[in-house]
Amino acid sequence: MSEQRALFDELGPRARRRSRAISGGVILLLAGLGALAALKLAENGQFSAQKWSPLFNPLDSQFTTVWTFLGGGLRNTALAGGIAIALSLVIGTVLALARVTSRRWYRWAIVGVMEFFRAVPVVISIFFASRFLPTIGVDLPLLWYLVVGLVLYNSIAIAEIVRAGILAVPRGQTEASAALGLSGAQNLWLVVLPQAFRLMLPSLISQLVIVVKDTALGFIIGFEELLRRGEIAVQTLGNPLQMYLLIGMLFFVVNSLVSALAQRVESGMRQRNGSRQSPPATLRTGFLRVPALRS
Known part of the structure; x- marks a missing residue:
C-alpha cells in the first residue's frame, strides 16, 4: 500500500489563528495604504x-479623437510585434539548428555572437540599429529600426529555447530515425523539430509576450507606437496618470490575447497528439508514425 506524503504538516489550532491574524493584518495594512493613496490623489x-472623461466617456467631445489617435499607435504596436515575432521565430530556429549541428572548429563563432547579443540590453539594440544603419546608407522607416533591434535580441532568446527543446527530445528517436535510413536533415525536420516545438511551447509563449511588450521601447527612437502616442496625447490632455493606466490596460489585453492564442495552439497540438497515441516503440515525426526497429 502506497503512502501519501505531504510536504508540510497540517497547521494546528494555534498556528491557524496566528496565520489568520497575520493575513488580516496585512490586508488591513494594504487597505490603509490604498485609502491613503486615494486620498492624496483626490487632493491633487x-x-x-x-x-478621465476623454478616455472612458464616449459622450465626451474628445473621446473619438483620442481613441482614433491611440488606435493608430495600437496598430503600429501590433504591426511591429507581429513582424518581430515572425522574424525572431525564423532566425532563432535557424541559429539553434546552426549551433546544434555546427562543427567544433567554428562553433565558437556562433556561440560568441549569440552570447554577445543576449548580453546586450534590447533598448541598446534598438538604439544601435537606428543610429548604425543610417551611417552605412541603410535608411529605413522607424518601424524597421525597432523591428531590427527586437529581432537582434529576441531571436537569440528563441534560439536558446529551441536548442533546449531539441536537446530534450529522447535520443532513441534520433537512433530510430537513423536505423530507418533517414538522413541528418530529415531527422531534424521530420522527427526532432516537431517534438521539440511541442516541448518548448510554454517557454516560447512567454518569449512572444516579451516581444510584444518590448515594442513599447520604440519611443526612444520616435516611433509612434502605443506608448509614444500616449505621451503625445498627454501633452494636450494633461492626464499622465490616467493615460498610462489606460495604456497598461491595453497592453494587458493584447498580451492576454497573444497568450490565449498560443495556449489554444498548444492545446490543439496536445489533443491531436493524444487522439493519435502511438505504441511505445514508435518513431514519432511531424507527418507520420513509423514503427521503430526492435532488437
Missing part, C-alpha cells in the same frame, strides 16, 4: 471628470 484632483 486626479479623480476629476476632466481627466
